[in-house]
Amino acid sequence: MQIATTENVIPTIGSKEIVAWLPTLLNLDKNHTIAIPSVAYPTYKVGALIAGCEVVTADGVSELEAARVSAENRKQPLALVWINTPSNPTGKVLSEIELREIVQWAQKYNVIVVSDECYVELGWTTTPISILHKNVIGKSATNILAVHSLSKRSNFAGYRAGILVGDGELVSQILEIRKHAGMLTALPVQAAAVAAFNDDDHVRKQHATYKNRRDLLKPALEKAGFKIEHSDAGLYLWATRAEDCWQTVAWFAEQGALVAPGAFYGNAGNEHVRIALTASDERISALVSRLT
Ligand SMILES: Cc1ncc(COP(=O)(O)O)c(C=O)c1O
Structure with a gap:
């Protein structure tokens, strides 16, 4: 996989760290709602709870829309949606069409969507696609982020190496806080990560x-x-x-x-x-x- 070494990529300390801290880094709190998949890797909920957010489960655009309306009525707007494709634990893969629907919905209602794609290279009956693929986002990554990890594709779990990538404005806002909070990946690990991401x-x-x-x-x-x-x-x-x-x-x-x-x-x-x-x-x- 080729990754851009541009300003819209942040090295993370594995991907669990960013999953757990992203709501806090985005300044979300008890006045916000976060949606996670109904069957999900537990850290999405952990991150929402650390930030004090309300957590709801929703799969697909119609459930997300219902969650958004109900959050609006509670005056705790839906601010962040986690999707996970391919999913841990189910191995379900969201299609290009499903991803596109989610992106269009999120951009219309100004909701941030983060796609955890740490298993994206491990397709068996289908080839999973990233939310940042041009067929999905077209020309605009506004409100869209993706999380990748070297733990699975490169068997690198002990190195703690991942990335957050996507919407440039969100990425620089998150980077600004991370660097002052010491959420930094050691330089040798960054060098190893670049080598591993550049080798298929x-x-x-x-x-x-x-x-x-x-x-x-x-x-x-x-x-x-x-x-x-x-x-x-x-x-x-x-x-x-x-x-x-x-x-x-x-x-x-x-x-x-x-x-x-x-x-x-x-x-x-x-x-x-x-x-x-x-x-x-x-x-x-x-x-x-x-x-x-
Ligand atoms: C869906 C998902 N996201 C993130 C992680 C975290 O992995 P790591 O922190 O090793 O990158 C895991 C680990 O099992 C996972 O299944």
Whole structure:
């Protein structure tokens, strides 16, 4: 992936840090509402709570519009929307059309949209697209930001390297506060990040590794009676056997596998579990043998 080394990119200390602090950096508080996906990575809510904002869940433009109107009526305007494509935990990918609808809606109503795209290179049945792609935003990134991370695409989690990119005005406003708050990425890590973002070969290898694991594990889970939903991209299989997620977690534990209960990500995940493709090839193969 080519990234612009221009003034509209801020290096971040991994992407979790910016997810947790962005509402605060944008001066949002109890007078504002933040929308997050109904099944979501928990840090979106954590960041909203740190800033003291009201949190609502909404997926897609019609739910976002309903959330905006209701926030307006409560006099806590909807100021920020998080989307996550591909999603952790579901692996759902927003299409170009869905992204465009969200951008047009956000620009019309002056709402900031931040797209967390840390799994964007890990597409299996589809090729995920960034909200900042020209087919989505056209010529204007107004109100639109994207978050990227090297933790997944480059297996760089320990380096803590990510970026925030997009609307130049918002980026400079956020940068101004970050530099005075010491939210700085160490120079050697920045140099490593530039090298990693400029190289796609290692990303192809990572992609192949995860794809092989997914190709083994998905059919084995289906044979064992699980329905795999979404999971079109990203590092997880989102699986259900139409039972309480804790029952499924216990069943996997008996097979020697640790999976995440869907309830961690919102009530809509109560009957799902998230199965990560991050265990070693050998461990994934061992689980596949036990399942089949
Ligand atoms: C959707 C999502 N965003 C952000 C992060 C944070 O990753 P990092 O801080 O390592 O970049 C994760 C980590 O699992 C994630 O799943």
